[in-house]
Amino acid sequence: MGLLSFFNREVAMDLGTANSIVIYNDQVVIDEPSIVAYDRKMQKIVAVGEAAKRIEGKSKDIEVVRPLRGGVIADFEMAQHLIRELIGMTAANRSFLPPSLKMVICIPSGITNVEERAVRESAEQAGAKEIRMIHEPMAAAIGIGIDVLQPEGHMVVDIGGGTAEIAVISFGGIVCNTSIRIAGDVFNENVVEYMRRQHNMVIGIRTAEQVKIAVGAAVSELDEPPEDYLTHGRDQLTGLPKQISINYKEIAMALDRSIAQIEQAILDTLATTPPELAADIYKTGIYLAGGGALLRGLDQRIYSKTKLPVHIADDPLRAVARGTGIALKNFNKFSFLIR
Numbered sequence: 001m002g003l004l005s006f007f008n009r010e011v012a013m014d015l016g017t018a019n020s021i022v023i024y025n026d027q028v029v030i031d032e033p034s035i036v037a038y039d040r041k042m043q044k045i046v047a048v049g050e051a052a053k054r055i056e057g058k059s060k061d062i063e064v065v066r067p068l069r070g071g072v073i074a075d076f077e078m079a080q081h082l083i084r085e086l087i088g089m090t091a092a093n094r095s096f097l098p099p100s101l102k103m104v105i106c107i108p109s110g111i112t113n114v115e116e117r118a119v120r121e122s123a124e125q126a127g128a129k130e131i132r133m134i135h136e137p138m139a140a141a142i143g144i145g146i147d148v149l150q151p152e153g154h155m156v157v158d159i160g161g162g163t164a165e166i167a168v169i170s171f172g173g174i175v176c177n178t179s180i181r182i183a184g185d186v187f188n189e190n191v192v193e194y195m196r197r198q199h200n201m202v203i204g205i206r207t208a209e210q211v212k213i214a215v216g217a218a219v220s221e222l223d224e225p226p227e228d229y230l231t232h233g234r235d236q237l238t239g240l241p242k243q244i245s246i247n248y249k250e251i252a253m254a255l256d257r258s259i260a261q262i263e264q265a266i267l268d269t270l271a272t273t274p275p276e277l278a279a280d281i282y283k284t285g286i287y288l289a290g291g292g293a294l295l296r297g298l299d300q301r302i303y304s305k306t307k308l309p310v311h312i313a314d315d316p317l318r319a320v321a322r323g324t325g326i327a328l329k330n331f332n333k334f335s336f337l338i339r
């Protein structure tokens with residue numbers, strides 16, 4: 001983990017609903033779940049990230065909070081703590097926090113002015129002096145390796161924990177975009193609901209996420225299917241613990257409606273894309289980023305629906321963070337960065 005030296009006082013942050021990533025000196029130095037564990041009685045933060053996640057549901061006195069919901073700050077105070085702790089972890093020792101911290105932080109494209117101000121104030125409270133913000137789909141495009149300054153249209157679909165963002169980018173700007181609050185968190189809920197309805201089994205959201213990662217799929221026919229996954233939960237009728245083996249086809253069924261809504265949002269965005277850019281996208285295709293891009297067969301499914309080439313970003317969970325890091329290096333050059 002790098003130390004914030006006196007000479008280098010710049011960090012890039014992807015503050016995601018599910019995961020927060022900090023880039024410092026071109027390296028990912030922090031990649032942690034966006035979770036804060038707070039002791040209400042003592043009024044202090046006891047853990048953030050993975051350490052906070054481990055406490056979830058295990059203690060009576062400690063409240064485990066996810067300060068972001070649907071891609072935006074839902075709990076302002078906790079978000080501030082999260083940002084401050086993340087920067088603190090980067091600096092290793094808080095007392096060395098530089099006086100003029102420069103920061104690029106990404107925000108969802110559908111963010112309201114009030115929400116944008118909340119992010120900015122959180123960063124300021126956490127010690128940032130110079131702040132630029134970048135819209136997530138733009139950061140994703142840069143992180144994927146697209147030359148966003150060229151007058152050529154590209155479509156980016158970033159499916160995170162809280163939001164699916166679909167954007168057409170050309171000539172350093174977002175030409176059209178759609179943001180829907182259907183993404184990883186909703187997929188997890190879909191899995192919980194499916195297990196309850198289909199198997200009379202109650203599972204927690206964390207188990208649902210494990211199931212999704214182990215056997216998640218967007219189509220019911222895969223060339224390389226994953227092995228069935230043994231899922232543990234509680235029988236809804238008897239109340240006793242039980243286990244069931246789950247097949248990927250079941251999860252494809254559980255997620256079907258949510259994925260159909262994302263597909264529809266892609267179609268809607270394509271329908272509002274100016275014709276010259278639509279012609280470009282016919283050639284350049286659709287780029288998938290965010291954790292949702294890892295769903296098996298999602299590329300195949302979007303291809304069937306749109307007949308456009310579909311590419312999955314390298315290391316899709318970190319594409320937005322990579323792009324935010326590149327934006328940091330172009331702090332004054334990229335005119336699309338929000339002051």
Ligand SMILES: Nc1ncnc2c1ncn2[C@@H]1O[C@H](COP(=O)(O)OP(=O)(O)OP(=O)(O)O)[C@@H](O)[C@H]1O
Pocket residue numbers: 015016017018019020070071159160161162163164183184185209212213216289290291292294295296316317
């Ligand atoms: N292999 C996988 N298959 C399916 N989903 C996955 C996989 N790995 C991670 N995910 C999901 O990806 C989501 C997190 O993605 P990501 O880190 O891009 O979101 P985020 O940036 O925190 O959220 P947002 O951009 O909406 O604020 C989680 O819902 C997680 O369950």
Ligand SMILES: [Mg+2]
Pocket residue numbers: 016017136158160161290320
């Ligand atoms: Mg994200």
